[in-house]
Amino acid sequence: MKRTIKDIDVAGKRVLLRLDLNVPMNTKTGIITDDTRIMESLSTINYLCDKKAKVIICSHLGRPNGVVDEKYSLAPVADKLARLIKNKVIFATDTVGEDAKNKIASMEDGNVVLLENLRFDKREEENDEGFCKELASLADIYVNDAFGTAHRKHASTYGVAKLLPNAIGFLINKELKVIGNILSNPDRPLVAVLGGAKIKDKIPVIENLLDKADTILIGGGMAYTFIKAKGGQVGKSLVDEEKIDMARSFLEKAKHSRAELVLPIDNICNLDIDSKEKPRKFPSDSIDENYMGLDIGPKTVKLFKKYIKKAGTVIWNGPMGVFENPIYAKGTNKIAKYVAKTKAFSFVGGGDSASAVVKSGYGKRIDHLSTGGGASLSLLEGKSLPGLEVISDIENN
Numbered sequence: 001m002k003r004t005i006k007d008i009d010v011a012g013k014r015v016l017l018r019l020d021l022n023v024p025m026n027t028k029t030g031i032i033t034d035d036t037r038i039m040e041s042l043s044t045i046n047y048l049c050d051k052k053a054k055v056i057i058c059s060h061l062g063r064p065n066g067v068v069d070e071k072y073s074l075a076p077v078a079d080k081l082a083r084l085i086k087n088k089v090i091f092a093t094d095t096v097g098e099d100a101k102n103k104i105a106s107m108e109d110g111n112v113v114l115l116e117n118l119r120f121d122k123r124e125e126e127n128d129e130g131f132c133k134e135l136a137s138l139a140d141i142y143v144n145d146a147f148g149t150a151h152r153k154h155a156s157t158y159g160v161a162k163l164l165p166n167a168i169g170f171l172i173n174k175e176l177k178v179i180g181n182i183l184s185n186p187d188r189p190l191v192a193v194l195g196g197a198k199i200k201d202k203i204p205v206i207e208n209l210l211d212k213a214d215t216i217l218i219g220g221g222m223a224y225t226f227i228k229a230k231g232g233q234v235g236k237s238l239v240d241e242e243k244i245d246m247a248r249s250f251l252e253k254a255k256h257s258r259a260e261l262v263l264p265i266d267n268i269c270n271l272d273i274d275s276k277e278k279p280r281k282f283p284s285d286s287i288d289e290n291y292m293g294l295d296i297g298p299k300t301v302k303l304f305k306k307y308i309k310k311a312g313t314v315i316w317n318g319p320m321g322v323f324e325n326p327i328y329a330k331g332t333n334k335i336a337k338y339v340a341k342t343k344a345f346s347f348v349g350g351g352d353s354a355s356a357v358v359k360s361g362y363g364k365r366i367d368h369l370s371t372g373g374g375a376s377l378s379l380l381e382g383k384s385l386p387g388l389e390v391i392s393d394i395e396n397n
């Protein structure tokens, strides 16, 4: 078990707190369009303030690629944070420079300093030793609560943790508990709904779940590689030719493993993604050669619903179709609704599926909406997260 902030004494100490404050923002107006990640970080910030720590928050925002770019400044996040917590929030206009050092030097216990975007310095993503040392020199203790970046080996998520006494915050702790429980002791049947386009990202998850889940429902673009592997005609649908053999071996393996692999039986198709033609329905294994599958069809929705309704636990990651276009979003929205309404414990991985669920208005009915798409996928694959490997276990206290 990892050491948490409850296991360390932080009073009067400078605590470098890595959060994931990478919130969607209108870069022209600086208006934050979804503050979930800020809200999810509040309990750790408030706890540290109440315990009289000097809280030095660091985060990345967007992809500025190692250069200072005002549109990725964390200044609007500092304003938002100041409105949400009772303690003072001071914004440093650099990360490890003079402004940060001066503002940290004049902090009082319970104050909060938010450092400017870590990724304005290219050394952050390189896990540069010098940058790690500069970050470590700002604080006495390091706390990681950035679940969304815990699968990254960056200076602020990995290197710096090795240089300071460390712990995890409440958010990471909650994510680990929930995913750990799903993998080791779920209410059954455990039904995984996997979609999206990048089959290579989901293959290790399917592999790990073959013996853990009872049913794996496969939708989205990656389903066609499986359908083709079974000998189906998928027309112009998305297929990863290099993964066909692997998909075939999974289908074979699934015959002897715990999980049943369930593929779509019908699809909403069109000539291409932008076609203005009326979409047509085809059985998933006989799609016209000029058409591509862009969403799961009504029969598949019904079939998937049956499994979701009977589940004890549901995990969902990845959209069922090209949901960015409302014409092909029906399957994803229906699944969002069923996952939210099920009596089962529901877990939705971050990214597209989380935003689909929030957009559908059912976000509040999900038992656990993960804040990290990539990180939760890594855990579902059975992999450890670099950002956690470097945090001490409680036994080593």
Ligand code: AMP
Residues within 6 Å of the ligand: 195, 196, 197, 198, 199, 201, 220, 221, 222, 238, 293, 294, 295, 317, 318, 319, 320, 321, 322, 323, 324, 352
């Ligand atoms: P991923 O990052 O692998 O979870 O994939 C998410 C993307 O998959 C979204 O942008 C969807 O538009 C895309 N997607 C889902 N279904 C399909 C499909 N049938 N054909 C092409 N792209 C799809």
